[in-house]
Amino acid sequence: AQSVAQPEDQVNVAEGNPLTVKCTYSVSGNPYLFWYVQYPNRGLQFLLKYITGDNLVKGSYGFEAEFNKSQTSFHLKKPSALVSDSALYFCAVRDRDDKIIFGKGTRLHILP
């Protein structure tokens, strides 16, 4: 069965510093991996996805994520954090035509 784990409930980063939000996954076949962001009182917004190809995926708002097959990870990164990046981030995985499974989310706080 497929699963996804976000080991950190909360991540605090100073503005201007690099940020990483961790995600690991488990699927039986090739994974399709997604990151979504949820701002207060708004729906989930798509950030980026990995389907195949280059392991480094670039997405919206300067975010990127690195697919690491050996470590079964898909960590979300940004070189320089902004206060406006503060939100709830969800990693998700899908195994071929199975349902998409979301992690429980990581709350990112960017400190001014």
Next chain:
Amino acid sequence: GAGVSQSPRYKVTKRGQDVALRCDPISGHVSLYWYRQALGQGPEFLTYFNYEAQQDKSGLPNDRFSAERPEGSISTLTIQRTEQRDSAMYRCASSLVPGLAAQQTQYFGPGTRLLVL
């Protein structure tokens, strides 16, 4: 419309009442998904449609939950005889292409927050 819309945004109801939650997907999107999100958790799949056909309803918790999409556009999620444990955020998403939908990006609506007293 420009994005997925859901109504109502908030619904407070008494235990035992029926509720109907509406989702209006992005125009032209073929697939429509329903999720439930409990506080502090990620969205949990309930059911999805390609056009008007319900493809998978394995995530519906019990037979009090049902969904329809009769004309392949707007969808309604109905919860009969609501219980307090049904309180959650109910989210709808749509994607453009059916079939091998694993690669498709899902676009989410703002959700309906349901509170059952």
